Amino acid sequence: MADHLLEVRNLSVRFHTAQGVVNAVNGISWHLDKGETLAILGESGSGKSVSASAIMNLIDMPPGEITCGEILFDGIDLLKASVEDRRRLNGKRIAMIFQHPLSHLNPVYPVGWQIAETAMAHGRGKAEAYDRALALMERVGIPNARAAMAKYPHQFSGGQRQRLMIAMALVLKPEILIADEPTTALDVTVQAEVLSLLEELKAETGMGLLMITHDLGVVAEAADRAVVMERGRIVETGTPHELYYNPQHPYTRKLLAAAPGKGEMRSTPAAAAPILRVQDLRKSYGGFQALKGATFDLHAGETLAVVGESGSGKSTIARLILRLEEATAGCVLWQGDDLLTKSPRQMARVRRQLQMVFQDPTQSLNPHMSVFQIISEGWAIHRDIVPKVQWKARVAELLQQVGLEPGHALRVPHQFSGGQRQRIAIARALALEPEVIICDEAVSALDVAIQKQVIDLLGELRNRLGIAFIFIAHDLPLVGDFADRVLVMQAGEIVEQGTVRQIFDAPQQAYTQRLLFAGLDADPDIHATRRSARLAMARG
Amino acid sequence: MLSKRAVSSFVSLLVLIVLVFFLSRLTGDPASLYLPVDASEAMRENFREINGLNDPVLVQFGNYLSDLVRLDFGDSLRKARPAMDVVLEAFVWTLWLAAITMVLVVVAAIVVGSIAAFNVGKPFDRIASVFSLIGxxxxxxxxxxxxxxxxxxxxxxxxxxxxxxxxxxxxxxAVLFIRPFGLILQIVRGSMINALGSAYVKTARAKGVKSSPIIFVHTLRNAMLPVITVIGDQAAALLNGAVVVESIFGFPGVGKLMIDSILQRDFNVILAAIMVTAIAIFLMNILIDVAYALLDPCIRT
Known part of the structure; x- marks a missing residue:
């Protein structure tokens, strides 16, 4: 028992909120050994981060309350230790990195100082602290580390910021590193790099790594063991292999079933006439070319996926087509007319046929409008769709269509979960009976089970109503399940396009291959193959 | 950037001068204030002639501008001395009053506001909030x-x-202190609460940083950014001359001077006072911008 590096026993934490008491975790127990990677897998709200916060003494009390349990580290129960004793452990022997490095780094101090601060907070001299900071920045692969020390967080890319966080955590060679969704906000290729960096550092230092994630792919890639959490309880523990090939608990099975990338790929139907033709579309911001000439067609009823890393110009295409931003050059032919030359009044009439669903429904739905107002607002503008007397009935119908209840019409967005909000956003788009729906990362922020529900819903609407989709996404397995054709974008250019089978089975461009290999798959065996392919590419 | 600001400020100043020049002349004839009630029409005529008030208003304005280019702001009717000297004398008083008040306000608001933010909902916070609201x-x-x-x-x-x-x-x-103190305290408190709940504070705690550097190093500097804007506004209001307070306490500052000059139709002093305070506020805004750039590296780059 006492041999474990860190052991959480029977921990229960609850939060006192305005809505009453929420039990975040209920009597959970797990342990972490030296040199081991333990993953805590769960969806949002499962309580997967709570035990880590308890270890680091980051739970605000109140509203939090630790009702029972022990956290054993180095022979002491952390929950009984004094605040000062726990502070001495934090950063020195147990360190933590977080999901959003930009907000977790202090914006007004140079990164070199922030990394050195970990050492200085534990009594190291300034010179030594800065030396260590420099060494670690070099180790985690920050180019020109010495000059980079004086820079500020906003001057780095997302992947570099996470590397800086890792450097900051490892300054004093902690025995345990807790990584809370360390790669969720990163592109697939960067995610793979950061995970392998963590793996290397773990091997070098022999530290125990606790990885909190919602991503089965991360578990398959990085973990030695995983615990699966559902609603504050641990439902299953095992190696990634056991969990994937022999899941015991229904919840684990449900998670695995929801993981994208296992369905049959769609075979493209006979090409109908294109309804939307985009020709040499360009956009520059000052001297920066965000989009360097995109040309493609969208056929009636087809799903065209646009994939690529962040900054590749995926979303720019969507915004230019809908004229949420004005293009620098090119044309967008919609049923033979160029949308880019239409007057605002003409454009307003076309808009009902081209609808958009955005990434974050929390931001894209007006928080002060009821669901009824949100869905029916378009009808007040495009008056010929639904006569006013039928609005109520039609809203109810739409809500049912997206799997919500008619009674939800009078609620406001914050009363719904993320997945439900995205359904409202889809119902809103459907209300105008469009021919094309553009989904800009519409399911990226959702948990995997809810993501599957939304994707299934979109698929059903596609079959039933013949709507064409432009599906912007960075999640390749999802694209493989859902799309007919794929555009691969890199640095503002379409580098490859083809049917989903062509792209996934026989990618022509090195960039496409790299994207595909970098993607994490829930299957640990597929993983091993991909990893060796990735290494081969890196060497070649 | 700075030169652009200077040009636009200069244009607003010109417009202001035109407006004040003509509006102040609508208030009436100084001769009826400076000469005895029973002064003869010839005496009045003489007074107006000496002071150039008989010319058409446009000619007066032209003369004023051409003097202005030579940095001659005219004489005060009331004190028979150069208007600028009168204004600068008063402005020094106002500057001291504003500076001392603002230093006290800023220090007190930041300290009290930070402590309140660190003790949200506790008695100290409640009491500070009530007093600041009243203030x-x-x-x-x-x-x-x-x-x-x-x-x-x-x-x-x-x-x-x-x-x-x-x-x-x-x-x-003390009287000038109360309102900006209440206002700035509220901003500091809100901004500090925000900053204390921010992700980088969590990181600092996970690094094992002690409480006092978390407050004074990590959060305070971030929390100061919105506060600086309000400090600038309030300081500008004080520089403008605290008209009411200076009048009540008979304090010889520029606010009192302006009121007196308006009542006495001492046109040159009004104009000079407006120019001095406008330039002071312009310089203040530059100071605020510099402070902003020093605190926030995102603005610098």
Whole structure:
């Protein structure tokens, strides 16, 4: 028992909120050994981060309350230790990195100082602290580390910021590193790099790594063991292999079933006439070319996926087509007319046929409008769709269509979960009976089970109503399940396009291959193959 | 950037001069104020002739501008001295009053606001919030009068008005202090609460940083950014001359000077006072911008 590096026993934490008491975790127990990677897998709200916060003494009390349990580290129960004793452990022997490095780094101090601060907070001299900071920045692969020390967080890319966080955590060679969704906000290729960096550092230092994630792919890639959490309880523990090939608990099975990338790929139907033709579309911001000439067609009823890393110009295409931003050059032919030359009044009439669903429904739905107002607002503008007397009935119908209840019409967005909000956003788009729906990362922020529900819903609407989709996404397995054709974008250019089978089975461009290999798959065996392919590419 | 600001400020200043020049002349004829009631029409005519008030208004304006280019702001009718000298004399008083008040306000608001933010919902926070709300909303003329009645008349601790000793400064500063203190305290508190709940504070705690550097190093600097804007606004209001407070306490600052000059139709002094305060506020805004850039590296790059 006492041999474990860190052991959480029977921990229960609850939060006192305005809505009453929420039990975040209920009597959970797990342990972490030296040199081991333990993953805590769960969806949002499962309580997967709570035990880590308890270890680091980051739970605000109140509203939090630790009702029972022990956290054993180095022979002491952390929950009984004094605040000062726990502070001495934090950063020195147990360190933590977080999901959003930009907000977790202090914006007004140079990164070199922030990394050195970990050492200085534990009594190291300034010179030594800065030396260590420099060494670690070099180790985690920050180019020109010495000059980079004086820079500020906003001057780095997302992947570099996470590397800086890792450097900051490892300054004093902690025995345990807790990584809370360390790669969720990163592109697939960067995610793979950061995970392998963590793996290397773990091997070098022999530290125990606790990885909190919602991503089965991360578990398959990085973990030695995983615990699966559902609603504050641990439902299953095992190696990634056991969990994937022999899941015991229904919840684990449900998670695995929801993981994208296992369905049959769609075979493209006979090409109908294109309804939307985009020709040499360009956009520059000052001297920066965000989009360097995109040309493609969208056929009636087809799903065209646009994939690529962040900054590749995926979303720019969507915004230019809908004229949420004005293009620098090119044309967008919609049923033979160029949308880019239409007057605002003409454009307003076309808009009902081209609808958009955005990434974050929390931001894209007006928080002060009821669901009824949100869905029916378009009808007040495009008056010929639904006569006013039928609005109520039609809203109810739409809500049912997206799997919500008619009674939800009078609620406001914050009363719904993320997945439900995205359904409202889809119902809103459907209300105008469009021919094309553009989904800009519409399911990226959702948990995997809810993501599957939304994707299934979109698929059903596609079959039933013949709507064409432009599906912007960075999640390749999802694209493989859902799309007919794929555009691969890199640095503002379409580098490859083809049917989903062509792209996934026989990618022509090195960039496409790299994207595909970098993607994490829930299957640990597929993983091993991909990893060796990735290494081969890196060497070649 | 700076030159662009200077040009646009200069244009606004010109417009202001035009407006004030013509509007002030609508208030009436200075001759009827400066000469005895029974002065003859010839005397009045003579007075107007000497002071150039007989020319058509446009000609007067042309003369004023051409003098202005040579940095001649004209003479004060009332004091028979260069208007600029009169204004600068008063402005020094106002500058001291504003500077001392603002330093006290900023220090007090930041300290009290930070402590309140660190103790949200506890008695200290509640009391500070109530007082700051009262301070931010109470009318200053009323506070000034109550202050005089209480501390000068009833208790006899402080002089009622004028200048001369340190004690003469106490009441004007105290009265001017209250409103900006209440306002800035609220901003500091809100901004600090935000910053204390931010992700980088979590990181700092996970690094094992002690509480006091978390407050004073990690959060305070971030929390100061919105506060600086409000400090600038409030300081500008004080530089403009605290008209009411200076008048009540007979404090010889630029606010009182402006009111007196308007009542006395001392046109040149009004114009000079407006130019001096406008330039002071322009310089203040530059200071605020510099402070912003120093605190926030995102703005610098």
């Amino acid at each position: 931010a909303s109470a009318p200053d003329f009323w506070i000034a009068i109550v202050g005089i009645v209480l501390f000068s008349v009833t208790l006899g601790w402080l002089p009622t008005s004028g200048t001369g000793t340190v004690w003469h400064w106490v009441l004007p500063i």
